[in-house]
Amino acid sequence: MSGIAVSTTINGDDVEYLCQAEETLLDVLRDRLELTGAKEGCGTGDCGACSVMFDGRLVCSCLVLGAEADGCEIETIEGMANGEELHPLQTKFIEHAALQCGICTPGFLIAAKDLLERNPNPTEEEIRFGLAGNLCRCTGYDKIVRAMQDTVKEMKGV
């Protein structure tokens, strides 16, 4: 198969793939690399379900071409837990039932982790604005916000 040869790093592993010029990073992750954690909601950067970290920045992988990932570092939801050990945010999302159908959850977790790394002690308003790029049609957001606030508390050791 012909295509653009891409060498990249995903969750710390070197990964190489061939992709077509018009293929998005989301398509590559899901359809070529079987990393199906990132979801396609809108495909136009509005819903955040496909959020990944791209060279240290939170992005919608549906708005990145697979070819753009050459030489870059990508982190996806598959790299969030340390083996069997969940990230505190993942644990709190479960405890607070901060999900129902789960489609938005990987994107929320990636965005929430980035938010906490940039601002370890966010206010409720900062959380709500910080997660405005992620849409959830089930929870009404409150449970997600509570799960995040509880994570903040726990990480501070309160």
Add this chain to the structure above:
Amino acid sequence: MQYERPSSLKDAVDILSKAKGSAHILAGGSDLLVKMKGDFVEPDLIVDIKSIKSLNEIKKTAKGFTIGASVPCAAMGEHAGLKKAWPGVVEAANLIGSKQVQGRCTVVGNLCNASPAADSVPALVAAGAKAVIAGPGRRRTVAVEKIVTAPGRTSLKKGEIIDSIQLEKRPKNSGDAYLRFIPRTEMDIAVVSAGVSLTLDAKGVVKTARVALGAVAPTVLLVKEAAKAIIGTKLEKAAMENLAAACSKACSPIDDKRGTIEFREEVSGVLAKRAAKIAYKRAGAK
């Protein structure tokens, strides 16, 4: 579709100059990929400019700041010096889309997308920003308000790339601000927007000012009459009313589901007054 990722500006210009068919420049991609997805554009060629090192930087020079064409808006918000000198420009850039979009989108892209409602453009126009254009001919520097000619259209010629935006060094007692009206609190397109930049004299009187409006005409407007209304004043009530009236008069908006003509005319004046007040305070007025 062909994807190219040149590592020099010269190569990028060469590729674009020789391109046949529909060629598009890719920086953040937050407009281009959406248009491709919706089949609004079908590029034959995409030239990704992110491997051109000089375009990835915000440079502080003796003359001011240069913001490279592939600098994501999020990086502008992280640049303390830029934020301090041009808070209005930075707040406008950081209103574009979500955190995810801000990690990719660029002010040059926002400009070249040529939407009348582009958030960063009124702030850049008010700031007197210049676009530096590389191309097959001579490098040229053009006022930002000369770039967009109509919705979706720019004055750039074949093979030309805006490589950066220049912002001047701020004189003492200067401030700028940007405000937009949206029916939600976040993640929406401006119904009306206003950018104001001004410099005060030692007594707190407005010495120079620029006022720009977005989403009220086919292109972002630089409203000279509005600036005149506040120059020589301390933004007293009469000056503010004149500012608002000049803004409302300058508008030639459309009626659509986002807002009516009357609403846009009225709100342009309101936002200009509020932005002027913020800019005035930032300029150090007591």
